[in-house]
Structures are given as C-alpha cells and as structure tokens.
Amino acid sequence: MPDTTIDPFAGVERVPGSTKPDPIITADHVTRSFGGVQAVNVEHLEIQRGTSTGLIGPNGAGKTPLFNLLTGFDRANSGTWSLDGTTISSKPAYRVARSGMVRTFQLTKALSRLTVLDNVRLGATGQTGERMIGALMPWSWRAQEAEITERAHAMLARFKLDTKAIDMAGSLSGGQRKLLEMARALMTNPKVVMLDEPMAGVNPALTQSLLGHIKSLRDDGTTVVFVEHDMDVIRDVSDWVVVMAQGEIIAEGPPSELSSNSAVVDAYLGSHHDKPLEFDEQGDPVGETARMVEEMESELAHRVRKGQSISDAPEPERGTS
Numbered sequence: 137m138p139d140t141t142i143d144p145f146a147g148v149e150r151v152p153g154s155t156k157p158d159p160i161i162t163a164d165h166v167t168r169s170f171g172g173v174q175a176v177n178v179e180h181l182e183i184q185r186g187t188s189t190g191l192i193g194p195n196g197a198g199k200t201p202l203f204n205l206l207t208g209f210d211r212a213n214s215g216t217w218s219l220d221g222t223t224i225s226s227k228p229a230y231r232v233a234r235s236g237m238v239r240t241f242q243l244t245k246a247l248s249r250l251t252v253l254d255n256v257r258l259g260a261t262g263q264t265g266e267r268m269i270g271a272l273m274p275w276s277w278r279a280q281e282a283e284i285t286e287r288a289h290a291m292l293a294r295f296k297l298d299t300k301a302i303d304m305a306g307s308l309s310g311g312q313r314k315l316l317e318m319a320r321a322l323m324t325n326p327k328v329v330m331l332d333e334p335m336a337g338v339n340p341a342l343t344q345s346l347l348g349h350i351k352s353l354r355d356d357g358t359t360v361v362f363v364e365h366d367m368d369v370i371r372d373v374s375d376w377v378v379v380m381a382q383g384e385i386i387a388e389g390p391p392s393e394l395s396s397n398s399a400v401v402d403a404y405l406g407s408h409h410d411k412p413l414e415f416d417e418q419g420d421p422v423g424e425t426a427r428m429v430e431e432m433e434s435e436l437a438h439r440v441r442k443g444q445s446i447s448d449a450p451e452p453e454r455g456t457s
C-alpha cells in the first residue's frame with residue numbers, strides 16, 4: 137500500500153515529457169503514421185509508479201493509437217519503451233500482458249456468448265504457451281483450473297457481479313460490461329492497467345462504483361493509465377494528466393492546474409472564436425471550428441518543440457479570408 141501522505145509529483149516539472157521520481161513506464165521517440173497522418177509522435181513520456189494518470193486530448197489526438205502501441209496491439213514506426221525497466225517495445229500483446237501491463241477491451245461478439253464467469257476465467261489464461269502445457273500435463277492444468285475458477289469467483293464478488301456468474305456476458309448492461317472488462321484484466325495481477333474510456337456508455341447508477349474501483353486499484357498500488365473525455369472524471373480520478381494533440385504530448389500537470397491552463401482548454405474546445413462553434417453529432421469540431429482547433433494545436437505543438445511555455449500561447453494569426 138503506497139504512502140498517500142507523500143505527493144509523488146511534488147517536485148515534478150509541469151512540462152511535456154517531464155521526468156518522474158519512479159517511472160514504471162518510460163517511452164522514447166515513439167512514432168506511428170497511417171498513410172500521411174502522423175497519429176503518434178511522442179518524444180518522451182514517463183508514467184509514475186502507483187499513480188493514476190489520465191491521458192486527454194481532442195478527438196484524433198492519438199491517445200488510443202498510443203495505447204495500442206504501448207500494449208503491443210500495434211507496431212510503431214520507431215521508438216522504444218519499457219515497463220519496470222524491461223524493454224517491451226517489440227513484444228506482442230500477450231507478452232506485454234505477461235510482463236505486467238494489461239488493457240481493457242470492449243466485449244467482443246465472441247466473448248458476449250460466454251458466461252460472465254468464463255470471461256473472467258479467460259482473463260487468467262496466457263496464450264498458446266499455457267494451453268500447450270495444459271495439453272501435455274493435464275493434471276497440472278486441472279489443478280490450475282480449479283485455482284483460476286476460485287479466483288474468478290472472488291473477482292466477480294469484488295465487482296458485485298457474482299449473481300451474474302452464469303449469465304451470458306452479452307446480457308449485461310453497458311456499465312456491468314465495463315466492470316467485467318476490469319475484472320478480466322485484473323485476473324493477471326497486473327502492475328499497470330490501461331483503461332480506454334472506462335466511463336463511456338456507463339449509466340450514472342454505475343459511475344460511482346466504477347470510479348471507486350479505479351481509485352481502489354491505484355490505492356492498492358496498481359498503476360492506472362486511462363484515456364477519458366469527461367473532465368469531471370479526470371479531475372476526480374487522476375493524480376496527473378498528460379495532454380496530447382496531433383500525436384504529440386503538449387502539456388502535463390496535476391488536473392487542478394491543467395483545467396485553468398488556457399492553452400490546453402483552447403486546444404480542447406477551440407474557444408478562440410468570433411463565430412458560433414460547430415460540432416458534428418460525435419462531438420468532433422467541423423468546418424471553421426475544426427480549422428481553428430487545428431491552428432491552435434499546431435501553434436501549441438510548435439511552441440512545445442521550441443521549448444516555450446504553452447501557458448501564455450497567443451492566439452494564432454488569423455487568415456484574412
């Protein structure tokens with residue numbers, strides 16, 4: 137259990153790529169392009185052990201692509217990253233998971249046709265290696281199975297899903313599925329849990345319960361990194377926030393400071409305007425609003441590259457058209 141009286145971010149600089157006193161993840165020069173789009177271009181990133189870090193940024197900032205790279209679900213064009221001192225940048229997802237970093241996923245169609253209990257049991261199985269050992273030494277497998285089933289029941293009880301154990305996972309509500317995703321991920325006893333939009337689609341009745349689980353994970357010493365759009369959730373759950381825009385990290389700091397950082401707010405909301413803002417039904421800026429957001433982001437990225445402070449970033453030059 138970490139000592140919560142000590143602020144691990146006390147002396148940490150509020151700048152992109154700042155060094156942390158005890159990083160569990162360290163990444164360098166990570167890039168990933170899709171066609172002409174540079175989705176990820178992260179110079180340096182450190183995630184402090186045993187804390188909860190929120191990764192935020194406007195749509196298209198590259199948050200999910202960065203998650204995919206770090207967890208081995210996609211291949212970077214360049215870059216290296218390590219977990220607890222071990223390089224994991226060339227490892228496939230299942231080996232990253234075994235090294236101690238897991239991510240949650242939406243429930244797939246296949247998994248929704250399994251029971252809730254089997255879903256959680258599945259979280260504990262490694263990939264083919266363990267299945268092969270099981271085939272060669274069925275007695276060891278059976279013993280392991282019993283232990284896994286016992287742990288799965290305990291995990292379901294922790295997430296208050298025990299009464300649903302034999303229901304098909306597909307019958308769960310959106311919020312219960314999120315709990316199930318977390319339960320499944322935790323079966324490997326990970327050092328780091330990566331949560332991609334844990335609150336998306338969760339009805340208010342389960343929001344507090346999910347938030348509580350995320351906090352207790354962190355309080356138990358697990359490092360939590362999560363992508364989230366909801367600023368209330370960010371403020372409530374994160375100890376530190378990393379802001380991305382156009383593939384780059386443009387700011388870092390405690391949530392209380394970032395929400396008053398006008399440059400970050402502008403990058404998010406495109407608030408420098410003299411026309412009504414326009415967003416599509418997904419909430420993405422469109423038309424003139426999209427252009428302003430793009431301008432603002434490239435201005436911020438430019439200042440960051442030049443090592444300038446972003447807190448007083450001026451409005452970008454307006455075109456004359």
Ligand SMILES: Nc1ncnc2c1ncn2[C@@H]1O[C@H](COP(=O)(O)OP(=O)(O)OP(=O)(O)O)[C@@H](O)[C@H]1O
Pocket residue numbers: 170173174175193194195196197198199200201
């Ligand atoms: N598998 C892919 N194939 C092609 N392009 C991709 C792929 N993944 C991401 N991209 C592109 O990379 C850019 C950033 O990705 P993405 O929009 O997922 O970032 P994000 O910050 O996670 O956004 P959101 O908040 O909307 O989930 C986008 O321009 C997207 O089109």
